[in-house]
Amino acid sequence: MPADSDLDSRPALSRRSFLTNTAIAGGATAVGLKTRVVYADDIKNNDDGLIADDTLPKVQLTVNGQKRTLAVEPRTTLVEALRDTLGLTGTKIGCNHGQCGACTVLLDGRSVNACLVLALSIDGSDVTTVEGLSDPVGNLHPMQSAFAEHDAFQCGYCTPGQILSAISCIEEGHASTSDEIREYMSGNLCRCGAYPNIVAAIESVRDAKVEG
Amino acid sequence: MKNFSYIQPTTLDDALRATDTSEQFDILAGGTTMVDLLKLDAIAPERIIDISRIASLEGYTFDDENLRFGALARMSDVGDDKTLAQICPALTESLWKAASSQLRHAARLGGNILQRTRCPYFRETHYACNKRNPGSGCAALDGGDTGLHAILGGSEQCVAMYPGDWAQALIAFDAVVTVVSSKGTRLIEFADLHVPPGDTPDIETTLKEGEIVTQISVPVSAAMKGSHYLKARERESYAFASASAAVGVLEDGGVITEARIALGGVASIPWRAREAEEYLEGVRLDEASAFETGRIAFSEANPLEGSAYKIKLGASVVAGALLTAQKRARQEG
Numbered sequence: 001m002p003a004d005s006d007l008d009s010r011p012a013l014s015r016r017s018f019l020t021n022t023a024i025a026g027g028a029t030a031v032g033l034k035t036r037v038v039y040a041d042d043i044k045n046n047d048d049g050l051i052a053d054d055t056l057p058k059v060q061l062t063v064n065g066q067k068r069t070l071a072v073e074p075r076t077t078l079v080e081a082l083r084d085t086l087g088l089t090g091t092k093i094g095c096n097h098g099q100c101g102a103c104t105v106l107l108d109g110r111s112v113n114a115c116l117v118l119a120l121s122i123d124g125s126d127v128t129t130v131e132g133l134s135d136p137v138g139n140l141h142p143m144q145s146a147f148a149e150h151d152a153f154q155c156g157y158c159t160p161g162q163i164l165s166a167i168s169c170i171e172e173g174h175a176s177t178s179d180e181i182r183e184y185m186s187g188n189l190c191r192c193g194a195y196p197n198i199v200a201a202i203e204s205v206r207d208a209k210v211e212g
Numbered sequence: 213m214k215n216f217s218y219i220q221p222t223t224l225d226d227a228l229r230a231t232d233t234s235e236q237f238d239i240l241a242g243g244t245t246m247v248d249l250l251k252l253d254a255i256a257p258e259r260i261i262d263i264s265r266i267a268s269l270e271g272y273t274f275d276d277e278n279l280r281f282g283a284l285a286r287m288s289d290v291g292d293d294k295t296l297a298q299i300c301p302a303l304t305e306s307l308w309k310a311a312s313s314q315l316r317h318a319a320r321l322g323g324n325i326l327q328r329t330r331c332p333y334f335r336e337t338h339y340a341c342n343k344r345n346p347g348s349g350c351a352a353l354d355g356g357d358t359g360l361h362a363i364l365g366g367s368e369q370c371v372a373m374y375p376g377d378w379a380q381a382l383i384a385f386d387a388v389v390t391v392v393s394s395k396g397t398r399l400i401e402f403a404d405l406h407v408p409p410g411d412t413p414d415i416e417t418t419l420k421e422g423e424i425v426t427q428i429s430v431p432v433s434a435a436m437k438g439s440h441y442l443k444a445r446e447r448e449s450y451a452f453a454s455a456s457a458a459v460g461v462l463e464d465g466g467v468i469t470e471a472r473i474a475l476g477g478v479a480s481i482p483w484r485a486r487e488a489e490e491y492l493e494g495v496r497l498d499e500a501s502a503f504e505t506g507r508i509a510f511s512e513a514n515p516l517e518g519s520a521y522k523i524k525l526g527a528s529v530v531a532g533a534l535l536t537a538q539k540r541a542r543q544e545g
């Protein structure tokens with residue numbers, strides 16, 4: 001059984017009885033309805049010293065349109081779950097502290113730093129990573145094409161995060177001037193300094209949208 | 213990061229019940245301060261109570277008397293709100309100029325006002341720090357890098373700077389915070405929420421154990437229209453304030469009848485510059501009086517070598533903010 005439990009089972013920790021029937025079994029219950037309780041010491045190690053996955057709580061995410069169920073520790077961040085558990089290494093880790101934007105993904109349609117999100121906290125959510133941007137037959141997303149056309153990268157390490165922020169920038173209507181784009185995109189650092197071309201790529205997608 | 217017990221209540225009631233525990237706990241909202249500090253082991257709670265899914269705390273509403281913000285409203289939504297920008301530009305500008313678009317999407321207003329200091333020695337556990345480890349000393353005061361430390365409201369034990377932006381607009385406009393615990397509800401003046409370090413830098417607010425901020429409300433006032441948040445940073449964007457000011461002015465017959473001035477990036481807590489406000493009231497606001505107001509705002513400053521630059525910078529920021537606010541106050545409609 002996963003580590004989800006309810007506070008009633010812990011009189012020593014919870015002096016008051018409550019939350020009857022509110023624990024989520026397996027973590028797959030609909031979002032926003034039930035209080036979730038996970039105790040650190042319910043998570044056990046196997047004889048080999050590694051964590052026993054079946055004692056971990058589960059989180060269900062729709063990642064790039066596909067429903068995935070993952071066993072995670074309470075401390076596991078979204079970027080770790082994506083890269084290490086799901087093998088989606090398009091999302092990068094730069095600083096791991098919210099300072100660079102390499103880990104940017106769309107969470108329920110909004111760009112966030114996946115390094116600062118606990119995977120357990122977003123059960124039931126929708127996550128889009130750079131792997132999920134092209135269409136089923138492999139055509140690139142217009143923003144990906146624009147980055148390629150405008151040479152909006154050198155080493156490419158910051159690029160997945162830049163592209164997701166760029167999509168969010170246009171979606172939210174913050175691409176009206178190059179200054180506004182620069183301000184909105186300031187959470188994505190590029191140590192190769194591709195900034196002018198990144199702004200040009202975003203402007204081209206914006207303009208194509210207006211014309212189209 | 214150490215593991216922890218994790219509770220994600222979906223109602224305020226369940227959240228309060230989860231605070232009734234012998235485990236040492238912390239509240240988590242958007243997690244952008246919390247997860248950062250957890251990774252550094254600067255904090256290591258036994259239990260995390262993740263309140264981010266308590267839907268009843270997400271909303272915000274405006275009427276003629278009050279602007280009310282749920283503690284879980286997002287920085288991005290409120291910072292982008294066109295109505296609020298009309299009512300009180302300083303409240304939206306101070307959100308829009310904070311952090312990055314990704315962080316603003318994740319971060320909530322309750323977490324924002326309670327964000328922790330960015331003092332590098334608080335963040336790195338191998339340094340002495342009275343805030344993180346009371347009685348261990350203060351690496352900043354021991355001759356460390358003090359470029360981002362407080363020049364107002366510090367003490368012999370700690371000169372950490374309060375890094376937030378929005379709080380300056382809140383304190384300038386007399387915000388009130390609603391807090392709820394299993395014992396009931398109480399209101400705290402925003403100006404009384406944070407406490408300067410004194411001899412106990414580990415105590416940062418007047419919140420009691422188990423209290424959860426549910427709402428921040430700001431009374432609508434005439435000086436809101438003529439308000440502005442000006443933030444000077446080491447780079448153009450995505451940096452904490454080197455010095456900032458949230459100001460509001462009201463003019464009548466060419467003189468200032470009401471002035472509100474709060475200072476960011478320079479003090480240990482959100483900082484209202486009352487003496488500077490008093491000086492300006494009854495005075496004609498022009499470049500000279502704007503700079504004089506800025507000078508007065510920093511007359512009590514007590515900088516270290518690394519933070520001395522903030523006095524001149526901060527005074528200019530106050531002056532600049534006032535002159536912009538005056539233009540806004542004079543605009544029709």
Ligand SMILES: Cc1cc2nc3c(=O)[nH]c(=O)nc-3n(C[C@H](O)[C@H](O)[C@H](O)COP(=O)(O)OP(=O)(O)OC[C@H]3O[C@@H](n4cnc5c(N)ncnc54)[C@H](O)[C@@H]3O)c2cc1C
Nearest residue numbers: 098241242243244245246310311320322323324326377425
């Ligand atoms: C790289 C970087 C740059 C940044 N730049 C800026 C900047 O320029 N300006 C700025 O203002 N901020 C900046 N921030 C800080 C950011 O704005 C805050 O981290 C954020 O607002 C905190 O909100 P949160 O919801 O994520 O809070 P959390 O991280 O979840 O919580 C923050 C604190 O508040 C407590 N808490 C949260 N909600 C409640 C509640 N309802 N009741 C009681 N306690 C509560 C938590 O226990 C914790 O101590 C930056 C952060 C990063 C990582």
Ligand code: SF4
Nearest residue numbers: 331341342350370371
């Ligand atoms: S200034 Fe405060 S937070 Fe920074 S090291 Fe000193 S005691 Fe710690």
Ligand code: FES
Nearest residue numbers: 094095096101115
């Ligand atoms: S890795 Fe997340 S912001 Fe740098």
Ligand code: FES
Nearest residue numbers: 154156190191192
């Ligand atoms: S392309 Fe190299 S970091 Fe941006």
